Amino acid sequence: MDENANAEWEQRISALWASINNYSEEQFVGLMEQLAAELPADSAVAMFERASSLDTTGHSDLAVPLYRQALHLGLQGERRHRAVIQMASSLRNIGRVSESVELLTTERNAGSDQLNDAVTAFLALALVDIGRQREAVTLALTALSRHLPRYQRSLANYARMISDSPVNEKSRRSCRCGPFIMN
Secondary structure: OOHHHHHHHHHHHHHHHHOHHHOOHHHHHHHHHHHHHOOOOOOHHHHHHHHHHHHHOOOHHHHHHHHHHHHHOOOOHHHHHHHHHHHHHHHHHOOOHHHHHHHHHHHHHHOOOOOHHHHHHHHHHHHHHOOOHHHHHHHHHHHHHOOOOOOHHHHHHHHHHHHHOOOOHHHHHHOOOOOOOOO
16 A cells, blocks of 8 residues: 555544444444455554454454454554553453453553553553552552642652552651642
8 A cells, every 4th residue: 555545544544433423333343344454464554443443342352362463463653552552451351351461561661652641541440450459549640640730749659658558647647748749
């Protein structure tokens, strides 16, 4: 596929995703299959888009193998990152939570882009499912703290405190993370 055809295909895939609510689940998956079939049979992008359409329409069990195949075929860039997040979420949905935690932990340690906090959020959900709530809250609050206009330092310090030990009044009072420290 040449560059112009690729750009046009990307526009059509984006338009389909933007109009998902206009279709039944079956129609949407069918339209996605048609678009994906325009790419070569071994296209990682086609596998990813197929997986995403199945996942979005409630078929996590069918999506996981396609995500794996897309990653195996060398999916790159943001789609690769999204495939890992989405596959881990699907694994969690089908009861394979430990695998989800492992996948997201590896992804979280692998690199940096605009989806890092999404990785952290889905990791927090998976950690809750395996009984590691304190760690989940710590991750979620730490990720949230970076997006606040104030109290970033306070929230990050409280999050660290949660992960370090059980909360008690003495440790809360001794923490230099009170609400008046705003940076």
